[in-house]
Amino acid sequence: MSSAPAYSPPPPLQGSARVWGTIALSAATFMNVLDTSIANVSLPAIAGDLGVSPNQGTWVITSFAVANAIAVPLTGWLSQRFGQVRLFIASVLLFVLASWLCGLAPNMNTLIAARALQGFVAGPMIPLSQSLLLSSYPSALAGLAMAMWSITTLVAPVMGPLLGGWITDNISWPWIFYINIPVGLLAASASWMLYHKRETLTRQLPIDAVGLGLLVVWVGALQIMLDKGKELDWFHSPEVVVLGVVALVGLVFFLIWELTEEHPVVDLTLFTRRNFWAGALATSIGYGLFFGNVVLLPLWLQQYMGYTATQAGMVMAPVGLLAIVLSPVVGKNIGKVDPRYFATFAFVVFALVLWMRSRFNTQADFGTIMIPTFVQGIAMAFFFIPLVTITLSGIAPERIPAASGMSNFMRITAGAFGTSIATTLWEDRAALHHAQLAEAVNQSSQGTASALNGLAAAGLNPEQALAQVNRLVDQQAFMLSSSELFYISAVLFLTMIPLVWLTRPQRAGAGSADAAAGAH
Numbered sequence: 001m002s003s004a005p006a007y008s009p010p011p012p013l014q015g016s017a018r019v020w021g022t023i024a025l026s027a028a029t030f031m032n033v034l035d036t037s038i039a040n041v042s043l044p045a046i047a048g049d050l051g052v053s054p055n056q057g058t059w060v061i062t063s064f065a066v067a068n069a070i071a072v073p074l075t076g077w078l079s080q081r082f083g084q085v086r087l088f089i090a091s092v093l094l095f096v097l098a099s100w101l102c103g104l105a106p107n108m109n110t111l112i113a114a115r116a117l118q119g120f121v122a123g124p125m126i127p128l129s130q131s132l133l134l135s136s137y138p139s140a141l142a143g144l145a146m147a148m149w150s151i152t153t154l155v156a157p158v159m160g161p162l163l164g165g166w167i168t169d170n171i172s173w174p175w176i177f178y179i180n181i182p183v184g185l186l187a188a189s190a191s192w193m194l195y196h197k198r199e200t201l202t203r204q205l206p207i208d209a210v211g212l213g214l215l216v217v218w219v220g221a222l223q224i225m226l227d228k229g230k231e232l233d234w235f236h237s238p239e240v241v242v243l244g245v246v247a248l249v250g251l252v253f254f255l256i257w258e259l260t261e262e263h264p265v266v267d268l269t270l271f272t273r274r275n276f277w278a279g280a281l282a283t284s285i286g287y288g289l290f291f292g293n294v295v296l297l298p299l300w301l302q303q304y305m306g307y308t309a310t311q312a313g314m315v316m317a318p319v320g321l322l323a324i325v326l327s328p329v330v331g332k333n334i335g336k337v338d339p340r341y342f343a344t345f346a347f348v349v350f351a352l353v354l355w356m357r358s359r360f361n362t363q364a365d366f367g368t369i370m371i372p373t374f375v376q377g378i379a380m381a382f383f384f385i386p387l388v389t390i391t392l393s394g395i396a397p398e399r400i401p402a403a404s405g406m407s408n409f410m411r412i413t414a415g416a417f418g419t420s421i422a423t424t425l426w427e428d429r430a431a432l433h434h435a436q437l438a439e440a441v442n443q444s445s446q447g448t449a450s451a452l453n454g455l456a457a458a459g460l461n462p463e464q465a466l467a468q469v470n471r472l473v474d475q476q477a478f479m480l481s482s483s484e485l486f487y488i489s490a491v492l493f494l495t496m497i498p499l500v501w502l503t504r505p506q507r508a509g510a511g512s513a514d515a516a517a518g519a520h
Contacts (some may be wrong), residue, residue: 010198013136021136024190025129030152031183032122037160038176042168050108063112064119066223071123073409076402084200088128094121094183103174127404147331150384153319164311211265218250226420267402278502279391280407288347288414292422304478320410340388343500344384347493354490358404358483390505429481
């Protein structure tokens with residue numbers, strides 16, 4: 001790296017300026033994270049309205065995820081080139097424009113293109129909101145700053161399906177995008193008023209076109225493979241194999257190029273820091289497990305337990321309650337307690353929640369299903385803040401956007417892996433259980449005979465009665481499959497605890513000016 005001129009970060013914001021700064025940055029983050037999950041429940045409505053199959057409709061989610069995953073690791077490079085504040089404001093305003101285009105889209109191709117644009121311009125928003133927030137608070141309150149930031153990142157994915165379902169049922173799907181416009185404009189104008197005099201130093205860095213091209217190729221191929229894998233039957237499909245090979249070869253060439261390039265688009269030297277790689281890895285695997293299960297639960301409730309989109313959203317909603325209450329407590333105490341204890345506690349609670357879910361049966365009522373979701377809020381409060389604190393500890397302020405961008409990229413990619421693996425395993429195991437259960441359903445079995453007689457007495461003809469029995473077998477098969485996945489996820493959370501203890505967190509606030517002394 002060329003020697004940057006000596007840079008002294010601006011002093012922390014005071015009083016109401018800090019409050020408004022926190023609200024503005026959090027609102028932008030909230031809007032961004034909300035958009036990763038808001039379209040999920042609205043897909044059938046969007047696909048139906050634009051006259052395409054629901055399978056084609058999934059590109060509304062894929063295009064956003066692919067473009068977002070490419071843009072996030074570029075944050076460090078872009079913020080050095082244009083300045084953190086300018087880049088953040090531009091990101092928010094372009095996001096508003098892209099949201100407006102999504103709502104206006106007359107056909108599926110236009111919507112997919114607008115979603116890709118939305119995902120790409122959203123990339124720098126989350127890492128920069130993190131680094132701008134850290135610069136607004138004194139180092140002693142860095143934990144509290146992270147608590148405020150993490151509340152929005154925790155609540156938005158849960159609010160997304162709830163809000164998306166309600167808007168689609170009661171207004172129309174374009175409004176899931178239009179609601180970003182007022183939020184984004186307010187967040188951008190408030191951020192500009194508070195932060196424009198706190199711009200960071202910029203450097204005229206040359207564009208690493210080869211590195212950027214390789215990043216687009218391997219991340220794009222990986223994301224599309226994860227998204228299309230289940231539909232195309234994974235590695236039995238030549239298309240998926242080609243995508244996998246392109247992703248792997250692209251990654252290898254990307255790593256070789258970036259490690260030898262003078263001005264790389266992604267700062268891979270961050271991985272020489274044990275706290276960074278172990279912290280980012282623990283965050284990513286934990287988030288992948290969490291996100292896979294977040295996707296699975298509403299799917300199971302809607303497809304096999306007879307819940308509507310809004311009811312499934314209501315089961316998921318309480319997850320934010322304890323997270324909101326406990327996050328500031330964790331943030332205030334992160335400087336006094338070793339963050340590794342907090343992270344360990346989070347993993348234990350996640351394991352407990354998933355173990356409770358693995359005990360569900362098809363008779364489980366609304367309350368029973370909601371209790372683990374409520375408890376999960378405790379784990380979420382203790383998950384993000386300590387791990388972000390560990391990951392960013394001892395990194396100089398000017399490198400925080402690059403570090404935050406890289407760790408967020410790993411987390412987002414792990415979320416995509418988690419979703420693909422969870423849904424694929426869920427259906428594969430259910431098919432196996434269905435076959436085993438179906439063997440027991442035959443004319444000579446007394447249980448089958450009495451069930452069919454009962455259904456015949458209720459006025460069903462033989463075909464309808466058999467269809468009803470098949471539906472019950474299906475419901476049991478997916479219930480057994482869900483239980484297995486919940487149980488395996490619980491065990492995996494416990495096995496990840498040693499990873500947290502590989503780190504050696506430094507005292508004092510993460511990413512604070514005084515921690516810069518320990519930076520490379």
